[in-house]
Amino acid sequence: MGCVLAVVFSVAGCRKQEDPPNAGAVRVLVSYATFRPGCLTLTVTDVDEPSRTETADIRMEPSARSDVRTVAILGREGWSRNLRLTATAHERSCNGPVVARHEVTTQVPTVGTAAVELDLRALDLDDDGYVSSEGTFPGSDCNDDDPAIHPGATELCDGVDNNCVNGEADAPGGATYYRDADGDGFGDPTALPNLSCTPPAGYVLEAGDCNDQDPDIHPRQAELVCDGKDDDCDGFTDNDPFDVGTQCQTEQNCAGFKQCASTALTACVSSETPREWFQDEDGDGEAGTSLGLWCASPSQGAVEDNTDCDDSSRFVSNAATEVCDRLDNDCDGQVDEDQTGCDTEAWTTTNATPASITWDTVAAYAGNKGWLAGRDGRVAHVDGETITLVADCPGEWNASWVTSAGRVFLGSGAGTFTTRLPTDTGPCVDVAGPVSISINGMVGFEDGNRVALYAVDSQGRILRWNYEEGAPEQAAPEQLVELGGNLRSIDGTSPLTLFAAGAEEQGGTSHPVVWRGPTEDGGAWQKESLGNVGVPGFLRAIRVLSPSHVYAGGDGGLFLERAGTTWSVKPAVTLPSGNAADIRGLVAFSSKALYAVSSGTNHIHFFGGTAWSHATNPSPSSQMNALSGTGPADVWAAGQSGALVRWRP
Structure with a gap:
């Protein structure tokens, strides 16, 4: 080798x-x-x-x-x-x-x-120049039995991979299909697609499924549950309708972001700390009614400073000056301090003649002036100590209201109205109401030279008389609504804060009832829920300090307070004997300064916020039927024997 x-x-x-x-x-x-x-x-x-x-x-x-x-x-x-x-x-x-x-x-x-x-x-059985793809050394012919099938052949949509490349995907009319493992109609875009003329089993035309193992997760649907998953595969977790992560405001006006509170609900969560806000409800320019805790102003005019210790009274605030009127006007915790002799200031009595006169209604206005009216056509104007009877004013006058200029409006037991100025000298002119039913109470609101007068009658009607000073013709009084029952009194601080009181019959017995007027134009009157007041009978007087401070009194000494939206029973008016007295008239200047007259006694009652006491010194010699006043230092009572009793310290 x-x-x-x-x-x-x-x-x-x-x-x-x-x-x-x-x-x-x-x-x-x-x-x-x-x-x-x-x-x-x-x-x-x-x-x-x-x-x-x-x-x-x-x-x-x-x-x-x-x-x-x-x-x-x-x-x-x-x-x-x-x-x-x-x-x-x-x-x-x-x-x-x-x-x-x-x-x-x-x-x-x-x-x-x-x-x-x-x-x-090697095998090329169909002799097309391409070797079978089977064997140890495979060729590129995917079907060695058909010389028309081999690489380079024209692909057709015939169910056959003619050119041995990607099935039928490259055939004219072919499409891309995606595996749909969960059967929700949307394929997995991350899996290898299938290119074919017809959809293979388990494949669909549309991709986009971000979780092909869950049939509840796929595109073109709303988020199903608030669970940290992208249910609709839009790239966002718990968005529409949950909108998790979006900016929001809590119920307390705090800026925050939406978070899942359950599988079905989101909550606005904020890191801000709410603060207490106050509003001026009594109209004295100082805020004292709490609106609760908020991060931003909850309503127009709300402030963060409490500057009114009694927001039920326009006569009390931190900015007011103390006067003699049984109120803590300046919010220093003391009543009538430094008002020498205030606690002994006497009530004065002026009697009209003849002594048979009975006054059933009284209406005071500025400057120690007012109007008296009652039975047997008795109507009188008061100017200081002078009482001047109107010569010709027939009617049984049950209700009155007076403007700041002294125009009085009267309502009669026959459903008629009349009106006059102190300077008028002629007889009263009757104005017919919608029906001949007794008018029992009224209140009015001035707007320039216009007056909107509201009245109630014994069949539960709310009436309105739009009066324009100086107009050649006046509109007629009209009926707004019939509530049913028997209404005795109406009051409010505006046409949108009206309350009416009386009684409705249930099973043959009269039960107290209060209705609240519409709080917006076009609204409906709503019956208030008084709860179990404990006694039957009528509410005969209602007085509104604000929508959150309303008082009503009636038979059996019943005395009710509306604080916020809830009515509650307050201490009853009683006689010296301890028995309940029927409240006939009521005026209110604060939640701590209310006056009432009642049956069975000549006293004028005073409520200081917790209990009733006798206000008059000395007591009137006759029974009082009606109350009025321009403020807590100008209180008028009128009744039998032509008596007018006033407290004007």
Whole structure:
């Protein structure tokens, strides 16, 4: 062995080359069958020194599907005799996939010729030039039984992968389908799509499913539950309709962000600390009614400073000056301090003549002036200590109200109205109401030269008379609504804060009733819930300090307070004997300054916030039927024997 070989290829059909001296040769027979190789190669490698290798193409007969090619290998200088021979067949061209390979080892003889056979096997049964994709060395033909199916063929939407690439995806009319594992109609965009003319089982046309394991999660739906998941796959968690993370305001006007409060609800959560706010409810310019805790103003005019210790009274605030009126006007915790003689200030009595006069209604206005009216057509104007009777004013006058200029409006037991100024000298002029039913109470509101007068009658009607001073013709009184029952009194601080009181019959018994008027134009009257008041009968007087401070009194000494929106029973008015007295009239200037007159006693009663006491000194000599006043230091009472009793310290 010691000799050195040179390797030279000799392929059958080529010119025979001269053998190197003193060297043998290897004759290689390369056979193939059942396919047409696009390229045949033979690689010779020196087993003892693998870096020595040479490859050569083997020429073939293009029309032959089976053939044997002969290659001669001669010795070459520097090579060993131990060789590895590798025959390789490629599909279509030398750049095509390897579809067959056979490898053997042999030894070049020192003399003579050794024969080696290399057999290459591949299948191209349909003879389309593409080898079957099955086997150890697969080709690119995905269907070796059909010569029309192979790479490069025209793809059709016929249920067949004609060109062996991506199914039918590249066929005209084909589409991309996405796996839909949870069956909700939307595919997984992260999974490998399927390109096909028809939807494969478990695939859909539309992707976008952000959780293909949950059928309740998919695009084009609202967020289902507030759970930290993106139910509609829009890239946002718990948005519409929950809108988690969006800016919001709490019920206390605090800026915050929405958070899940349950699977169905969100809550606005804020880091701000609410503060107490106050509003001016009694109209004195100072705020004292708490609106609760808020981060920002809860209503127009609300402030953070409490400057009114009694927001039920326009006569009390931190900015007011103390006067003699039984109130702590300046909010210093003392009543009538430094008001010398205030506690002994007497009530004065002025009697009209004749003594048979009975006053059933009184209406005071500025400057110690007022009007009195009652039975048997008695009407009088009061100017200081002078009481001037109206000569001709027939009627049983039950109700009155007076403007700031002294124009009085009267309502009669026959359902008629009349009105006059102190300067009028002629007889009263009757104005017919909508019905001939007793008018029992009235209140009015001035707006320039116009007055809106509201009245109630014994059949539960609310009446309105729009009167314009100086107009050549006046509108007639009209009925607004019929509530039923028997209404005795009406009051309010504006047309939108009206309350009416009386009684309604239930099972043959009269029971107290209060109605609240509309709080906006076009609204309806609403019956108030009084709860169990404990006694039957009528409420005969109602007084409104503000919508949150309303007082009503009636039969059996019943005295009610509306604080906020809730009615409660307060201490009853009683006679000296301890028995309950029927309240006939009521005026209110504060939750701590109310006056009442009642049956069975000549006293005028005073309520200071906790209990009733006798206010008059001395007591009237006759029974009082009605009350009025322009303020807590100007209180009027009128009744039998033509008596007018006043407290004006």
